[in-house]
Structure formats: structure tokens, C-alpha cells
Amino acid sequence: MDRDAFVIELPHFGAPFAFGMKGTVDVVEQDTVEHVAACVFNIASCTVGQVPMLPDLGISDLTASTVPVDTDGLVAEIAGQEPRAQLMATESGSQLDVTLRTIQLNVSTQGR
Amino acid sequence: MGDFLDVVIDSDPTSITDTGIEQITSTLTTNGFPGWTPNDGDLEIILLTIIAQMAADVASMAAQVPAAIFRAFGTKLIGVAYNQGAAATLSTTWTLADTLGHTIPGGTYVTVADLGFYVESDVIVNPGSSTTTVLLVAVDQGTSYNGVASPIATVDEVDWVLSIAASGSASGGADPEDDDAYQDRLATELALQAPRPITASDYAAMALSAPSTILPSGVVVGRATAIDGYDPSANVFTGNTTSRSATVASVSSFVGVTAGSVITGAGIPAGTTVLSINTGTSTLVLSQAATATATGASLTSTGSYGNSRTVTTFVTDPEGVALSSPAMTALASWLLGYREVNFLTYVVAPSYTPIYVTFQVHCLPGYDQTATITAAENAILNYLGPATWGAASASNGGAQWLNSAQGFNVIRYNKLLGVIENVPGVDYVPPGSTGLAIGTTASPSGTSDITLIGPAPLPQSDSTTPTVVGSAV
Numbered sequence: 100m101d102r103d104a105f106v107i108e109l110p111h112f113g114a115p116f117a118f119g120m121k122g123t124v125d126v127v128e129q130d131t132v133e134h135v136a137a138c139v140f141n142i143a144s145c146t147v148g149q150v151p152m153l154p155d156l157g158i159s160d161l162t163a164s165t166v167p168v169d170t171d172g173l174v175a176e177i178a179g180q181e182p183r184a185q186l187m188a189t190e191s192g193s194q195l196d197v198t199l200r201t202i203q204l205n206v207s208t209q210g211r
Numbered sequence: 212m213g214d215f216l217d218v219v220i221d222s223d224p225t226s227i228t229d230t231g232i233e234q235i236t237s238t239l240t241t242n243g244f245p246g247w248t249p250n251d252g253d254l255e256i257i258l259l260t261i262i263a264q265m266a267a268d269v270a271s272m273a274a275q276v277p278a279a280i281f282r283a284f285g286t287k288l289i290g291v292a293y294n295q296g297a298a299a300t301l302s303t304t305w306t307l308a309d310t311l312g313h314t315i316p317g318g319t320y321v322t323v324a325d326l327g328f329y330v331e332s333d334v335i336v337n338p339g340s341s342t343t344t345v346l347l348v349a350v351d352q353g354t355s356y357n358g359v360a361s362p363i364a365t366v367d368e369v370d371w372v373l374s375i376a377a378s379g380s381a382s383g384g385a386d387p388e389d390d391d392a393y394q395d396r397l398a399t400e401l402a403l404q405a406p407r408p409i410t411a412s413d414y415a416a417m418a419l420s421a422p423s424t425i426l427p428s429g430v431v432v433g434r435a436t437a438i439d440g441y442d443p444s445a446n447v448f449t450g451n452t453t454s455r456s457a458t459v460a461s462v463s464s465f466v467g468v469t470a471g472s473v474i475t476g477a478g479i480p481a482g483t484t485v486l487s488i489n490t491g492t493s494t495l496v497l498s499q500a501a502t503a504t505a506t507g508a509s510l511t512s513t514g515s516y517g518n519s520r521t522v523t524t525f526v527t528d529p530e531g532v533a534l535s536s537p538a539m540t541a542l543a544s545w546l547l548g549y550r551e552v553n554f555l556t557y558v559v560a561p562s563y564t565p566i567y568v569t570f571q572v573h574c575l576p577g578y579d580q581t582a583t584i585t586a587a588e589n590a591i592l593n594y595l596g597p598a599t600w601g602a603a604s605a606s607n608g609g610a611q612w613l614n615s616a617q618g619f620n621v622i623r624y625n626k627l628l629g630v631i632e633n634v635p636g637v638d639y640v641p642p643g644s645t646g647l648a649i650g651t652t653a654s655p656s657g658t659s660d661i662t663l664i665g666p667a668p669l670p671q672s673d674s675t676t677p678t679v680v681g682s683a684v
Contacts, residue, residue, distance in 0.1 A: 108244045109239065109244055109246055109247045111250075111253045111254070111255060112253065112254040112255050114254060116254060129246070129247060129248065137252075137253070137254070138250055138252030138253060139252065141252045141253065141254050141257060142252045145257070150257055150260060150261065151260075151261075151264055152224055152225070152228065152260035152261070152263065152264055153251050153256075153257065153260055156251050156252070156257070180251065180252060181250075181252050
């Protein structure tokens with residue numbers, strides 16, 4: 100196979116899962132910041148125990164957590180599962196509903 | 212034991228996941244991109260584990276199928292039921308605290324050595340009595356209940372029961388049959404259901420299914436028919452014949468002589484059979500009159516009917532041609548192996564009678580005269596061919612043919628007329644022997660039915676001799 104014919108050599112699904120312009124699935128190159136960010140997205144999208152065969156995958160259920168959210172604990176939880184990621188979490192709230200919280204995770208990688 | 216169908220189905224989700232990962236890695240490596248590594252956070256890995264779990268569930272069900280196949284085959288098709296097992300029973304003596312009279316309800320639960328038992332049915336203790344015998348039944352089937360005897364206690368407090376003592380120990384419990392044990396037993400049951408020819412038709416069917424390994428190379432049994440009670444053996448006896456008389460007197464022996472037996476000898480016309488016998492007067496009546504008068508003439512009777520434990524099977528190849536003697540001997544030995552000792556199983560060739568037919572047809576306008584006559588000749592040849600004569604059933608391709616015992620040994624003149632007139636393009640057959648003549652010799656002139664000789668006769672006619680000749684009128 101012609102190596103030059105591919106932009107992505109070691110593909111992984113991107114996140115969120117999407118189809119590109121040509122109808123192919125969006126993929127990211129292994130070990131790039133996009134790949135690490137996709138893994139963080141997937142981990143943060145699951146709660147612990149949600150995937151039966153990967154029972155430790157995901158984050159704790161934040162539904163009943165107190166405000167402000169323990170973002171340090173959240174970052175540590177994700178980092179434990181994705182050690183390639185350097186994470187920074189910022190929390191913001193809604194003026195209409197104090198129980199509605201938005202947590203933004205910024206992902207970077209060192210030396211990648 | 213019971214390992215009749217060994218199907219290895221991987222139902223471990225981890226193994227299925229690993230297989231998927233290996234395939235991705237292998238595909239990329241093969242295409243020149245080594246180094247792909249899975250990560251639990253990758254969406255494809257998450258999806259793969261979920262799909263693997265689903266696949267494992269399906270595989271687990273599939274792994275049950277081999278046993279289920281035998282279960283359904285055995286219980287539904289063969290009718291061999293699973294042994295359900297049996298519950299152990301224990302006879303006990305109950306001593307009551309008073310003599311007022313009580314009823315121990317059926318279904319009362321007790322424990323015997325911590326195993327569950329119940330009272331089989333209501334037990335009435337009449338007033339004045341303080342003891343009774345009660346049969347306990349284990350709550351489940353199995354041998355694990357056997358042998359227990361004590362301690363015995365009621366599950367629910369019954370204040371008028373003073374004590375319960377066992378008479379011996381529990382027994383009779385049997386485990387339900389598991390799949391392996393069932394399959395072993397099913398194999399034994401099936402061995403007892405090996406094919407056995409019972410009726411004459413069974414013999415013909417078995418002869419047609421004879422394996423090639425028991426026959427000489429290249430021999431195939433293509434047609435068969437069988438007659439129950441028919442013994443093809445020949446027996447010689449003496450008798451007095453009188454010219455122009457069908458009665459044979461002073462018959463020396465009637466062994467192997469029955470109505471239908473073929474009689475040959477000096478002064479006996481060909482194709483003569485026995486119509487009736489009279490052992491009291493030592494006479495028999497033939498189907499044709501003798502042509503000579505003789506005292507103590509040596510006569511031969513071939514074939515007899517009504518013999519017990521005797522079946523004769525007549526066989527040919529697919530074209531209706533008789534098999535070789537070694538082939539028929541081998542076939543007889545093979546058939547005999549399926550019956551008990553003292554059964555007589557014969558395999559012989561049918562008798563052949565050449566049939567000659569001449570006919571004329573008037574063709575309908577628009578039909579080719581020559582082609583129509585050829586089609587009519589072929590129709591007669593097909594009807595009278597040993598490969599198709601007396602085809603008993605369309606379901607077996609006419610492999611079995613109807614024999615004399617079934618009343619199918621007559622070439623019927625009108626039937627041949629019908630065969631000819633059913634050919635497209637034939638308008639009519641002129642009347643009398645001008646239109647159709649049949650016989651057993653060349654240049655026939657007969658317009659009567661022809662009775663074929665022998666117990667399982669086949670007509671012979673061919674286009675090369677020829678025995679069927681048509682022309683236009």
C-alpha cells in the first residue's frame with residue numbers, strides 16, 4: 100500500500116464520532132493531541148461502570164455532586180486513565196439555574 | 212461420552228475483543244503501518260468491547276445448539292424422552308402429643324438432615340391414636356437426597372407433633388439425565404432401530420438402497436420388486452399326463468408345488484402353470500392341456516407361493532436388464548443379514564417375455580407422418596420397456612414394479628391402443644389386427660391380451676430387432 104496515499108497512518112476514531120466531507124469516518128493520528136483529546140472526550144463521556152468490559156473507564160457520576168464541582172478530582176480521575184493528557188478544567192455556572200454547571204476541559208500534551 | 216458433535220465456539224468476550232484488536236493491528240501492519248496501539252479511551256475500543264459482549268452472548272447461545280440438536284432430534288423425531296430423574300422418598304413415623312385425632316396436611320414441609328422433604332398427601336390420624344406412618348418426598352429429584360435419615364424437623368411449628376423418626380433412610384432419588392447421558396442412550400436406541408425389511412415392499416426398497424460396497428464393481432440395482440411367500444426353488448416329481456387333458460394324475464410329491472407354480476416337462480406346453488392341486492386325489496390341474504400321454508412322466512415345478520418366512524426379491528439394473536449371478540448372490544446375503552435366522556431370502560432375475568407389436572395409424576392433417584409413427588413406436592417401446600414396465604409409484608421413479616402377485620402381468624391390447632392414440636398427431640388406429648396386432652413371436656396377429664409368464668415378469672421389446680413396427684394408413 101502506498102504510504103503517501105494516507106494522511107493518517109495509525110488511525111483512531113475522532114471524537115465526537117463524525118463523518119467527514121467525503122463520507123468517511125473522521126479519524127485522528129495516534130498519539131497526537133487530537134487523539135489524546137478524543138480519548139479524554141470519550142472518558143469524560145462515560146460514567147464509571149457504564150462499559151461492562153471496561154468497568155473502570157469513565158468519570159464518577161456528577162449528578163449528585165455539590166457546587167462547585169470538584170474539578171481537581173475530575174482532572175485526576177481522567178488523568179489516571181489518560182496519562183498522556185495535561186488537563187485544565189474550568190467550571191462555570193448558569194445564572195438561571197445554579198445547579199446547571201458547565202465544565203470545560205482543555206487538553207494539551209507535552210512534547211507531542 | 213456423548214461427544215458426538217464437537218463444535219468449539221468462543222464465547223469469551225475478552226477473547227473476542229483481543230481477536231478484534233489483533234485483526235486491526237495485523238491489517239495496519241500488513242499494509243505498512245506498524246505500531247497501532249489500543250487505548251481504553253479510544254472509541255473503537257469501547258465499541259469493540261460492547262460488540263464483543265453482544266457477540267459473546269450470541270456465541271453462548273450458539274454453543275448450546277449442538278446439544279439442542281440432539282435434544283430435538285431425539286425427543287421430537289425419534290420419540291426418546293429424557294429421563295426426568297426421581298425424588299427420593301422416606302418413610303417416617305410421627306408421634307403426636309395427644310390422641311385427639313389430627314390431619315397432617317399433604318405438602319407439609321420438613322427437613323431431613325437439612326434437606327427439604329414434604330408430606331406426599333394428607334394423613335389422617337384417628338382419635339385414640341398417637342402415632343402414624345407418613346411418607347415424605349424430597350422436594351427435588353436427585354441422588355443427593357438418598358441416604359439421609361435424621362435429624363427430622365418440621366419447617367412450620369406444629370405443636371401437636373411430638374417427634375418424627377425415620378424408618379430407614381431416604382432412597383429412590385435419581386438425577387435427571389444430562390445431555391451427555393441422553394446422547395449415549397439415544398445412540399443405543401438408534402442402534403436398535405436399524406433398518407429391517409418386513410414387508411415385500413421393504414425388501415424391494417432395501418435392495419434398491421444396497422450399498423455399492425456389497426455388490427460387484429459397477430453393478431447398480433435399478434429396479435426391484437418382491438413377493439412375500441414366494442420360493443423360486445425347482446422341485447422334480449412324477450405324474451401321469453394325458454394328451455389334451457390339463458389334469459396330471461398320480462402326482463408323486465406336492466413339495467414346492469402350489470397354484471401358480473410353473474410346470475415344465477415332456478408333453479407340457481411352455482408357459483404352463485398350476486391352476487389347482489388336490490393332495491387327496493394326488494392330482495393337479497394345469498393351465499394348459501398336456502400334449503402327450505405318459506405314465507410317471509418327470510415334471511419340474513418351479514416356484515411356489517405361500518411359504519412362511521420366505522421373500523423373493525427380483526432385481527434388474529436401471530435399464531431393466533438382469534443382474535449377474537454373483538451380484539444377486541451378494542445382494543441376497545446382504546438382505547439376509549437384516550433378518551433373523553430361519554428366514555429365506557432369495558434374490559433372482561425376473562422372467563422376460565419378448566413382445567412383438569405391429570400397428571397402423573392414420574395421422575391428423577398437419578403432422579409429419581414419419582415423425583408421428585416414430586413417436587408412436589417409441590411410446591410403445593417405452594410402455595413395454597423393462598426399465599419402465601409396471602412402475603409402481605412416481606415417488607421412486609418407477610424403481611419398483613408391480614408383479615404377478617399384484618395382478619400386473621398382462622399386456623392389455625386396449626391399453627396399447629390407448630398408448631398409440633395418445634401420441635400427438637395420431638388420428639386413429641384401424642380396427643382389428645390390421646390396426647394393431649400383438650404377440651410373443653415375430654409377425655404377430657393377435658388382438659387379445661397377453662399374460663406374461665413368471666412371478667415378476669418384464670416384457671422385452673426393442674427397436675433394433677425390431678419388435679415394434681408402425682406404418683401409416
